[in-house]
Amino acid sequence: MRAGDLVTPALLADAAVLDRNVATMSAARPGPALRPHVKAFKCTPLAGLLADAGHHGFCCATVREVEGMAAAGLGDDLLLANEVVDPRATARLGALVAAGTARVTVAVDSPEAIDAAVAGGLREVLVDVDVGMPRCGCDPADAGRLADAARAAGLEVRGTMGYEGHLQHVVAATERTARTAKAMAVLTAAHGDVGGDVVSGGGTGTWDCNDVVTELQAGSFVLMDGDYARLGLPFDEGLVVLATAVSVRPGSHAALDAGLKALAMDSGGPTLVDDHDGAASVLFCSDEHTTVAGGQWRVGDRVGLRPDHIDPTMAKHEVLHLVDDATAGGDAEVVESWPIDLRGW
Amino acid sequence: MRAGDLVTPALLADAAVLDRNVATMSAARPGPALRPHVKAFKCTPLAGLLADAGHHGFCCATVREVEGMAAAGLGDDLLLANEVVDPRATARLGALVAAGTARVTVAVDSPEAIDAAVAGGLREVLVDVDVGMPRCGCDPADAGRLADAARAAGLEVRGTMGYEGHLQHVVAATERTARTAKAMAVLTAAHGDVGGDVVSGGGTGTWDCNDVVTELQAGSFVLMDGDYARLGLPFDEGLVVLATAVSVRPGSHAALDAGLKALAMDSGGPTLVDDHDGAASVLFCSDEHTTVAGGQWRVGDRVGLRPDHIDPTMAKHEVLHLVDDATAGGDAEVVESWPIDLRGW
Numbered sequence: 001m002r003a004g005d006l007v008t009p010a011l012l013a014d015a016a017v018l019d020r021n022v023a024t025m026s027a028a029r030p031g032p033a034l035r036p037h038v039k040a041f042k043c044t045p046l047a048g049l050l051a052d053a054g055h056h057g058f059c060c061a062t063v064r065e066v067e068g069m070a071a072a073g074l075g076d077d078l079l080l081a082n083e084v085v086d087p088r089a090t091a092r093l094g095a096l097v098a099a100g101t102a103r104v105t106v107a108v109d110s111p112e113a114i115d116a117a118v119a120g121g122l123r124e125v126l127v128d129v130d131v132g133m134p135r136c137g138c139d140p141a142d143a144g145r146l147a148d149a150a151r152a153a154g155l156e157v158r159g160t161m162g163y164e165g166h167l168q169h170v171v172a173a174t175e176r177t178a179r180t181a182k183a184m185a186v187l188t189a190a191h192g193d194v195g196g197d198v199v200s201g202g203g204t205g206t207w208d209c210n211d212v213v214t215e216l217q218a219g220s221f222v223l224m225d226g227d228y229a230r231l232g233l234p235f236d237e238g239l240v241v242l243a244t245a246v247s248v249r250p251g252s253h254a255a256l257d258a259g260l261k262a263l264a265m266d267s268g269g270p271t272l273v274d275d276h277d278g279a280a281s282v283l284f285c286s287d288e289h290t291t292v293a294g295g296q297w298r299v300g301d302r303v304g305l306r307p308d309h310i311d312p313t314m315a316k317h318e319v320l321h322l323v324d325d326a327t328a329g330g331d332a333e334v335v336e337s338w339p340i341d342l343r344g345w
Numbered sequence: 346m347r348a349g350d351l352v353t354p355a356l357l358a359d360a361a362v363l364d365r366n367v368a369t370m371s372a373a374r375p376g377p378a379l380r381p382h383v384k385a386f387k388c389t390p391l392a393g394l395l396a397d398a399g400h401h402g403f404c405c406a407t408v409r410e411v412e413g414m415a416a417a418g419l420g421d422d423l424l425l426a427n428e429v430v431d432p433r434a435t436a437r438l439g440a441l442v443a444a445g446t447a448r449v450t451v452a453v454d455s456p457e458a459i460d461a462a463v464a465g466g467l468r469e470v471l472v473d474v475d476v477g478m479p480r481c482g483c484d485p486a487d488a489g490r491l492a493d494a495a496r497a498a499g500l501e502v503r504g505t506m507g508y509e510g511h512l513q514h515v516v517a518a519t520e521r522t523a524r525t526a527k528a529m530a531v532l533t534a535a536h537g538d539v540g541g542d543v544v545s546g547g548g549t550g551t552w553d554c555n556d557v558v559t560e561l562q563a564g565s566f567v568l569m570d571g572d573y574a575r576l577g578l579p580f581d582e583g584l585v586v587l588a589t590a591v592s593v594r595p596g597s598h599a600a601l602d603a604g605l606k607a608l609a610m611d612s613g614g615p616t617l618v619d620d621h622d623g624a625a626s627v628l629f630c631s632d633e634h635t636t637v638a639g640g641q642w643r644v645g646d647r648v649g650l651r652p653d654h655i656d657p658t659m660a661k662h663e664v665l666h667l668v669d670d671a672t673a674g675g676d677a678e679v680v681e682s683w684p685i686d687l688r689g690w
Contacts, residue, residue, distance in 0.1 A: 247481040
């Protein structure tokens, strides 16, 4: 089957780019040194490809992701790198542990999160430390006390986690490196108070400058996006939303049938894979369309759009089609079609 | 069940606000004068409520929406207000017509769209006219010629369509009214060349100033959003994403467990339903979280976030929970839970 045979909008992944990106990351962060983050792609067959590359521990962001990974037989070592404070939600995780279908570790940064872990029947936690991004994570000064409280509650504290999310997209590598070192110094100090074998953190943007974490929580590198591409990392963009030109006004504009319901817009708009030798560009996106200006278009043309943010773009689609060449538009050969099966909550 | 019993993030709709908004619109645009646009909410039970209010013709934006509406028994008169140029897609629509499960009319703005309609076994079209928004719609000067071509190809031309999408969010009512009149003058002239009974267009923003269309294609009015709320229309915001505070740093910030995978960000960020007497506000959204600054927060607090754009927010969720009071946070009573069953393509 060709990509031209798919109903558009259709989400395509370049199989060769995917393989290359995984190989590049695996060479630098082999086996357990990489804990791939499934939130970036929400697709168990893609996670399976990473497991085949030697990475058997995974990060998840939602309970649904943990459940889906366990159901797919990828539950060797799942870290829910997020706080879950609802005992009904931790009970869903605890049920997986009790059934032996997954090893589940959760992040905790408060007494309430510890209580919820215990109430849900969970056994293992990481203490989540704020390393400078105003989101989750405890005051670093409280990390040791929280670890003690978790142990007193009967939990195994495997170590610490600290995510320098605010540094992932710092474009200048020297600044990114320097600030990451400072953030990780905070995590190292907190880890001294906490103990355990695991220091978890990092992402695609700090893949080569975070030398503190024992496991890197990267996910976007698999297929990248426009936002990460600006960093000049040795990973290539392989994700494309295939669209069809459904309306053309020669000399003015064309409307493609993939809009902001098919493409995440939080980090920026999409770019054209084929910009008609520099003549065409994206004018704006609306719910169901992307309007492009310039270039020569015919009704029915198939054209790829590169999204600026991989995670929420993946979450908008039901299927990811692996193709032999994501720049080939409708001529690409569809190698395999994978369900994006970890969506929702 | 209370909203506090739901796993968060959870999408809530205020049942009373929904009823009130529908009643307000129905009074002004009774029966066939309103063709509700299901793209805004993608939920057949909500469409059923509009049918109960006397509106039996609906607008759709995707083939999946048409199929879902037909399957739900709401196929009396479905307009796919979009160009479909892939004969495999028009064949899916034609199959509904042939089976007698739906009356389907499609928008056409090119010879290719006419060919695809014929090839798919469709029988009825509207000529889609560009009234000033650079997206779909033919050059107004070509409308009559396209209508002739459609008729020559054996299609019934029911009339014209022209969507003044670029005017829906013009805040000043006088400017919105004046520009809508100009855009609709273009449509009126084109309609003179096309013929037929139907003049379709308009939306929530031009609900009371578009006096040209015979049927208004409005959808957002049912539950509104932050972007439309800025217009001061007599429709109330009733859509809320319920979140839980999963991490709290007293005096600094709190992290809620609903981020940009649960809330559309293309028009702007969400706002807090309860802003702690003006003290709390949204700092930023990331994939899984919304970070709020100010206010007094406890871990486990349930709090509502109002999205800025209804259409893509609905498309991110599997279920819409009707509640008695969407401002009541976890205390709201869940009246009914509706599948958001028209997602995808």
